[in-house]
Amino acid sequence: MEVKLLTEHYDKPEFKALVGYKKLGGYDTLKKAFGMKPKEIIEIVKASGLRGRGGAGFPTGMKWSFLPENNEPRYLLCNADEGEPGTFKDRMMMERAPHQLIEGMVISAYAVQSKKSYIYIRGEYTESYRTVEKAIREAYDGGFLGKNILGSGFDHDMDVYSGAGAYICGEETGMISSLEGLKGQPKLKPPFPAVKGYLRKPTIVNNVETLAAVKYIIRDGAQAYRKNGTEKSAGTKLFSVSGNVVRPGNYEIPLGYPLKDLIFNLCGGLKHGRKLKAVIPGGSSAPVLTADEAMRATMDYECLAQMGSMLGSGAVIVIDDSNCMVDLMKVILHFYHHESCGQCTPCREGTGWLDKIVTSIVTGHGRLQDVQLLEKVAKNMMGRTICALSDAAAMPAISFVTKFRDEFEFFVREGRSKVKKEGYNYAQMHH
Amino acid sequence: MPKCTINGKSIEVKPGTTIIQAFKEAGEEIAHYCWHPALSVAGVCRLCMVQIEGQPKLQIACNTVVADNMVITNKSEPVKDAVRWGMDFHLINHPLDCPICDQAGECGLQEQYMRYGQYDPEMAEPKQKKHKVIDLGPTVVLDSERCILCSRCVRFTEEVTKTNELGIFNRGDRSEIGTFHNKPLNNNYSYNTIDICPVGALTSKDFRFRQRVWYLKEARSICTGCSTGCNVNVYFNEEGTWRVKPVQNDKVNGYWMCDKGRDVYKFTNLPVRLTSGKTGSKDNWNLLEAGALAKDVGATIRAAARSGADKIALVITGQYSNEDYDALFQFFSVGLGVQNIYHWINNPEDMNGFDGLLFRGDRNPNTKGLVARLEKYGVKTKWLDLEDKIKAHDLTHIVIAGPENHSVFPDLETKLRLFDQVPNVVWLSAGKSVAVDGLTAVTTQIPMKTFIEKDGTYTNYAGLEQKVKRGTTIVAGALTLEEAVHLMSGEELDMNMRPLPPKYLKTNFLVHKGGPL
């Protein structure tokens, strides 16, 4: 069953504007939060077991407590650079409930004692940018931002920043670089952003959904939030389901929910009586699950990690048996080739190499050793770079090749897809 | 002081030392491209992988600070494998045009591939095509295909010169180093980007295709282009000198040198050198062996001095070594009692100029040494006195220890016209000059050796004395100023003036190399 916590009022258009939002209980939690000490809030968030919703799933309260205890100015950044293929939840959250995000951010900013925050929205989301910018203006007018918010003595300024089309800016240090007006190239860690981030000042970067969830944790308390989800994966999460299902879209479900139910109940199963072939459970960088695995999987951090995949950003891409896996591999690897920032050698050269290998396979020029080479190159890209993009390209490559090796080998041998419906014909691509 | 173990060697390092620095201190080899001691850490080549005991993932040595009791190795199989693949990733899109690449022979890719490479490349796909032979201004040629995007040059223009000409454009494997629409890279330190380029992506226009590096020998010397005295290696072979490159010396120049200093090799080469002694005047020159000529002219001067040392003037430039000056003063000031000693300052206006990094307005290597000696011998003359004396025809002889590097003496011709008014001119210089050949006075030209052909000490702007050893001989017939002065004073040259390195004295190398006879 869907559990609508964050998305409770999403179908009400008035929720978007300040008036409607306030009517539906908006900014009440902020008042409540100002009644608490910042440390208390951090403790509650820690107790709630909230984990980052952007991809890595790092415990949020723990991240906040990494900030050095000093009076240096610190920043709170909201990561709304939703670039992971298959993910579209943040866009919906910003377009339908900008104030929910702002409220969550002010609470979080109060908790970490930051006086300035930015929402970094990916460039393609022009609608989200306009909505959020408008909402911020409303919030300033309503006294929820600016000096001495609600008489609490807490000052906070918020601004939006638009990216300009780079997947890598979804990586937190890449986003910081981009916000600093540089190329969005990830920075070396250490130092971590919590110590030296935006403009070399302590910085907390959280995903849209994480920050919005903070509001509900403070409103209902940690225990109430924990009612949903599992022991280690608490709360609800939005999943963006796309691909070959009847009803694709965003679904808020408690963590630990069976993937099978998500696909076959909530999303109405597969189209045209097709058979399930594979599922990518957490955005294109998550290793793929075979149909068998998908039937057993539950949507929480542990189960998917155990299956060798990951929850990631919660983008569930459902693949039915009409698709050629080699063809999809080409799409995914082309994406990472296109998006590698070009800093670290293994990723810069490796993503290009992988793309070229799989291209020669899909155009019928593959050699049998190419299948093995894909795996070998991918393995040697893992864990060798500054950020995780290299791994993000390597993991799907390894999982596709190991789990669907027969399809790859068939393609190399026969020069055509094993699937009846052919994949896209790259050799005849219309330029 | 954290202690750590590097490949089994335990060493103690300063707090805050990174692992790669510790490796260098321990004398252990480690592969790397992007790390440079004088630039910020980029951490992008991913070659300096090390394994730290207790950490599951390999770490890069350049961005990891040594902690106490760290046990670090780069000899383990996972590290070797990572480096092998790292090298392969560097090379899959590299054009491998070593035969036409100027860097071949001193190339980071060649050297490190031989040491750490995979030797069995698996890349079968077409390589990424990028721009080749891009003209980046007066000094640098860029080849994007050879570039491994280590970003050293970009960081150099950002952090050292702060001119920001270079950038990395585009992304992924389409990334290319370059300037904004090939605007020229024309700061005074641009050659340094070529030095720090570990591959042949940036090559020097001045040196390009003129020699292969393996034909060249190198000699440690100093740059005589200005009073900073940057430490350099001069590259030479039997045909002459070909280029200079900076050598690290934290007291003087760090790792860099300026573009103007790169020209110092040019005045040492045969085409611009005075190769034999000359005597006569305009259009009527007799060539003579330098030593004989020095003896002759010495006798004349000594005779003239006996009839009045005030008729003789000595003009000195700041281009010679302290030893040269000592001999000169010993002979003229002490021996002959000449009082008319003048310091020829080539560019009085910007004598104290400084560009904030290395380059100084005083374009002589040893002004400080000369000034110290002028003081020591109590010389307090002004240049204008000389001009007055010449105009009053008070002088019969003028001896000029002229410039080695004529290009930094813009006033050469004006000054020569002045000297020409003295009946007898003795011109000591390394370079040949049309202006000197046009003198109408009775002139003796004695060829001098350049800084690379002699031993000597130079005092830089800060008073630091730097000893320089002879590197090579280009004009065998030339003399050092010290030798010329000895001959002029009537003495003979003896072997002690060009002492052999002690190792040759101790062991006859024929015996040494071949065993007992």
Place this chain on the structure above:
Amino acid sequence: MTSTFQLSEEGAAFVKRELNRYEDRHSAIIPALYRVQKENNGWVSPESVTYLSHLMDLPESEIEEVLRFYTMFNTKPVGRHHVQVCCNISCAMNGGRELADRLCQEFDVHDGEISGDGRFTISRVECLGACDKAPMMQVNDTFCEGLTEEKAIEILREMK
């Protein structure tokens, strides 16, 4: 590179404002480039970068680095309408690539180039975050979702 580029007065004022809006002056590069692109028929020319460099007092190379890094800035002229067809995984599974081909054929234009009448530039892009309504395309700033080939052609036909 003979003609010189200049922003409108409001444009220049906007860039000046952006310079002070963020903590670091560099942060204004992206907004400034957006503005230039808007005023320069959808692309950023080299001379406009030089202009921005003077206006913002930042090195040209830094602006160029940013310009070339992000995909949303065009460094070549584009048609009046920039059509971006998503070809990433969810769209690819639902015919995004075929849609791009069809559009290219229909309007007789090569991928990433301007059509003969100057109306369209059609390019294939990566995920735009509308995977639930695949295939989709972005025409200028607007998302057109849940397309069929016919529907897409119809939408574009109506654009002048």
Place this chain on the structure above:
Amino acid sequence: MSYVVKRPSASSQWYLPAIFSGMGLTFKKMLRNLFVGDKMQTLNYPEEKYEYGPRFKGNHVLTVKKDGSVRCTACMLCATNCPAQCIKITAAEHNDPSVEKYPISYEIDILRCVFCGFCEEACPVDAIRMGPEWQSPALNGGTFNYDIQHLAYRGNLKGGIQSRVDDQERHKAGI
């Protein structure tokens, strides 16, 4: 060491029979050479020349590209490898960036050459080969310094021998 000297035997002291049999052989050959000339054992050098097999390592040839220009990239590996140090190359910048470097002068001092073939072996682009041609007479010393004109375009090469390594093809193949 001691030597054993064979004393002439009594029969060999009669030398006339041996002279006549020797002369007989000479005349037999002379007559045969006069009337059946194509079976002659010797050549009328220099009017006639002996052709060696194609694998003979004689005089050097610089190969050319399809457009007829010299294939050599002036990498100097041959000169470096040459034990006799008889190769002298001067490199220059080529106008075409895909060629980049080429020799403006390439000289082999053929009198110094020891015909070891190391130059051929060192060449990365099949620019220098050693051919079956071996006669190198000349009237003065300077002619023994072979330049590009001689090495690549001498008359009997008929416009040059084409190199097996083609840059343009390699570029197309993405190497």
